[in-house]
Amino acid sequence: MSIFKVYRYYSKAEIEQKAYEVLEKMKAENFTPKWPFDASCTADALGIMIDWQNILPDDKGEIVAKIIPTKQPKIVLNNNIHKLKEEGFQASTIAHEIGHWILHINQDLARGSVQQLELTLSIDSIEQQFLCRNVSEQIYKNRPETQDDWREWQAQYFASCLLMPREILEAKRKGRDLTNWHHLYAMQKDIGVTISNLVYRLQDLGWINIPKGSKQIYPGKAAPNGQTNLFNR
Numbered sequence: 001m002s003i004f005k006v007y008r009y010y011s012k013a014e015i016e017q018k019a020y021e022v023l024e025k026m027k028a029e030n031f032t033p034k035w036p037f038d039a040s041c042t043a044d045a046l047g048i049m050i051d052w053q054n055i056l057p058d059d060k061g062e063i064v065a066k067i068i069p070t071k072q073p074k075i076v077l078n079n080n081i082h083k084l085k086e087e088g089f090q091a092s093t094i095a096h097e098i099g100h101w102i103l104h105i106n107q108d109l110a111r112g113s114v115q116q117l118e119l120t121l122s123i124d125s126i127e128q129q130f131l132c133r134n135v136s137e138q139i140y141k142n143r144p145e146t147q148d149d150w151r152e153w154q155a156q157y158f159a160s161c162l163l164m165p166r167e168i169l170e171a172k173r174k175g176r177d178l179t180n181w182h183h184l185y186a187m188q189k190d191i192g193v194t195i196s197n198l199v200y201r202l203q204d205l206g207w208i209n210i211p212k213g214s215k216q217i218y219p220g221k222a223a224p225n226g227q228t229n230l231f232n233r
């Protein structure tokens with residue numbers, strides 16, 4: 001048995017549900033979510049520390065962030081990645097790491113609550129981390145192929161649902177035109193995400209459609225009707 005769960009498929013609906021459960025948990029722990037979203041409150045609500053360190057690149061390239069699943073789980077953000085100082089990218093990165101915690105880590109084992117394994121795991125878990133290189137933008141561009149790619153995709157999809165629940169998107173789009181870039185940039189600021197986070201989410205929901213290679217935004221097939229309910233889907 002490993003701290004990391006065996007790879008499995010999650011449907012988009014399942015991942016979205018898990019993100020909404022975390023938003024519920026935030027409410028229950030008195031970290032009621034607010035937008036622009038502060039993902040460090042999510043970490044607080046889940047008892048996960050956030051730390052900044054200089055993470056050196058390895059032979060596969062730069063590492064943006066990682067999660068260390070020990071008794072006191074910790075998200076480490078790389079001081080050397082300047083983009084991480086931008087609010088939206090930082091929120092997306094923290095939410096991505098939380099996605100790994102929720103979807104891919106045996107939390108009881110990580111926290112050492114399964115006692116007979118505690119000793120071996122405390123040694124193992126130092127070695128076992130997710131090293132996230134392509135948080136956010138790259139994940140949207142590259143097609144996942146390996147199970148590792150798919151884990152990264154799942155964590156990022158989780159982040160996207162956590163930061164941009166449908167009801168919040170409904171609220172923030174009021175009085176705005178989703179096919180106007182200026183309006184999308186204003187929404188992006190209001191929500192506290194990057195523009196690519198927002199555009200990916202809106203396209204995934206089918207609210208807008210941007211043909212490949214184009215900058216023109218068209219209304220999507222599933223353009224909203226104002227009927228969605230957060231937390232009650």
Ligand SMILES: [Zn+2]
Pocket residue numbers: 096097100130131132133151152155
């Ligand atoms: Zn990752």
